[in-house]
Each structure stands twice: as C-alpha cells, then as structure tokens.
Amino acid sequence: MAGPDILRREGAAGEPALKDRALSATAEGIAIADARLPDNPLIYVNSGFERLTGYSAQEVLGRNCRFLQGAGTDPEALEKLRAALRARREVTVLLFNYRKDGTGFWNRLAVTPVCDAAGEVTHFIGVQSDVTEETNIREALKSANRELETAYRALRTDLEAAARVQQTFLPSTLPETAGVRFASLYRPCADLAGDMFNVLPLGGGRLAVYILDVSGHGVASALLSVTLTRFLSAGEIDLGRPADTARALNRKFAWDPRTAQYFSLLCGILDTGTGEFRYTCAGHCDPVLLAVDAEPAVIAGGGPPVGLFPNAQFPESTLHLRPGDRLYLYTDGLIEPDNAQGREFGLDRLVAVLHRERGESLETGLARLLEEVVAWNGSPALADDVSLLALEMT
Secondary structure, rough: OHHHHHHHHHHHHHHHHHHHHHHHHHHOEEEEEOOOOOOOOOOEHHHHHHHOOOOHHHHHOOOHHHHHHHOOOOOHHHHHHHHHHHOOOEEEEEEEOOOOOOEEEHHHEEEEEOOOOOOOEEEEEEEEEEEHHHHHHHHHHHHHHHHHHHHHHHHHHHHHHHHHHHOOOOOOOOOOOOOOOEEEEOOOOOOOOOEEEEEEEOOOOEEEEEEOOOOOOOOHHHHHHHHHHHHHHOOOOOOOOHHHHHHHHHHOOOOOOOOOOOOOEEEEEEEEOOOOOEEEEEEEOEEEOOOOOOEEEEOOEEEEOEEOOOOOOOOOOOEOOOOOOEEEEHHHOOOOEEEOOEEEHHHHHHHHHHHHHHOOHHHHHHHHHHHHHHHHHOOOOOOOOEEEEEEEEO
C-alpha cells in the first residue's frame, strides 16, 4: 500500500512535486500551452518532450509548437489541428515533425483543452508519442499492398487473356451433320480450366468425338488441356481408332514426376450412317445413354487414366445408336458438387434430371441440369470445371 502512504506523507504541499516526477518519468512528450495568450505559447514541457525533440525546456518555453514542423509536415493534418484549437476541442493528429538535429519522426499528437471553473478554456495539454516505427511499418505494408494489387491486376489481365485463348480451342459451333445433333455446356470453376471437348469431322459421315479432364486446376492444367486439344486437332495423331488414340496420347504425355499430371479421356468415332459409336473410356466418367425405347443407362467400362502407366491398355467398346437416342459425355465436375450436408449431386441424380428433361431440346436439358447442380451446391461458384457434350441421333 505504498501509493496512499506516499500521498499522505507528501500532503497537499507534496502533490505538485509528485506530479512533476510522474510527468518527468513518462516516455511521452507532454507540453502545456497557455490558451489565454496570443499564439498559444508553451509554458511547460516535460523531460519526455526534451528527449523526443532534442530541444531543452529553456529553448521552447514561450514559443508556439510549430517549430517542430517542416517541409514534410502534412498541411491537411495541420489544418485539422488548427481547426480543433480554434474550436477549443480535443483532437488527435499524426504529424511528421522534426527534431532539433533535423531528423524527422512521426508524432501522434493528442491535444486536450483544460477549462477553468467558469468553463473557459485556459490551457491545452499536448501528449506526443513517437510512432515512427509503427508508421513506417504501416506505410511499408501499404506500399507492399499496392505492389501486390498492381501485380494481381496484371496477373488477372494475363489470366483473362489466357482464358480467352483457351476458349478459342473449344468449338464455337458444333458440326451440323446429317443424322446427328450436338449440344454442349462448358463452365470453368476459374478463369482457366482443365476440361476440353470437341467434335471433328473425319469424312464419309464419320465424326471423332472426345472429352477430357486434366488433373488439378489452374495454369498448369489449362496448358496441358490446350496442348492436348492442339495435338488432337492438328492431324498429328490418327483418330480413326479410339484405343490407338489413347495409347498414342499415353506415350506422348507420359508421367512426369515434376508435373505429376495425368488426364481422363473419352474418345470415340461416330458413324452417322449406321449409328455405330466405337469408343474408349480412359479413366473418364461413364457415358449416359437415353434410348428412345429403354430406361436410361450408364454405360460402364474403360481403362486407366492417360499418362499414369506406360504400358496401359485401353479397351474399345461399341454402342449402336438409333434415331432419337441421346448420349451424354461429361466431366466429374458435374456430379461431385455437394450440398450443405456434404452429399454429392451424384450420377443417379444426373441421370434422373436428364430423363425428366427427355422431352425438351438438348440445349434446354443441359441448361436445366446445370441449374439443378448449382441449386444442389447452394452456390454458383462450383469447385471444379463442368463440361458436358451431348448428341442425339436424328
């Protein structure tokens, strides 16, 4: 209980001495200005003020505190301070001030008016704190954030340009060929996607059809998907036999531990004259068949993804499609979105929606399917790319 003992020993006469010692011991600079005199001259500064500014009390008493200002002092902050003094109200400002030796420091100045018994302001007490370090850190963070924002805007511009380039590899229109109609849906989860699909005429009423999904997301996946599309579209590989196509891709894009990329693929040859669809499913989602006179069916079968195993085998399967039959090829981003309870949309639900929309056009059915997936997920921001390529024999 030393505090009350000290006060009792000091008594009324000792209180000023105690206050002086307390003011001298504080780290902050404390200055008192007389508000009743012209230009608010200083009548008291403590040791903290002397340490902070480098000026002695003898050098500053009787002067206005503006001697701490200089070229780097913000005029707006000064006007805020002056307006508060004119209005006789409290204010806290951040000022760039200068010590006696000319070095600058950031000064957080809190000014409080002191009133007499009649309520008139007689003095201003200013508490000055050196906040140079924290201000410099804050300014450095602001500068870093500005640089990051600039870099981010540049990156966004590049990504948007890359996305536009990537989308040029998607078919702007699907082939209009006697005997078959096509429709497609493409929705990347980000600017750049790992999904690709296309329909390529081979002549003689034959069409090469493929859909692929590169592992992962982002730039690396997008680059590989574009490379694959260019490779498949440029005539560098014989698309006439789906199993040979998968094997050639498996050799060309063999597993590389540095990138750890692989992809699923469903590629096939559709003969529009006979309705035969001969295809290979390499680690890809099983296609869905809606026949005109049968229940919807998931066509199982296939080999491993492309690029994982050097000697992988890719079997071929054959479907015989009749007029009115619909076939849906899709990526797993369509069936994997989950709801608030963590349940996936799933293949059964996909088949049910397609079956329900059987009487609508291909385009309408795909649009309503996407609506169902988004509603199930509860957000339009799906976690994976969504691609769907549908055909109907006519």
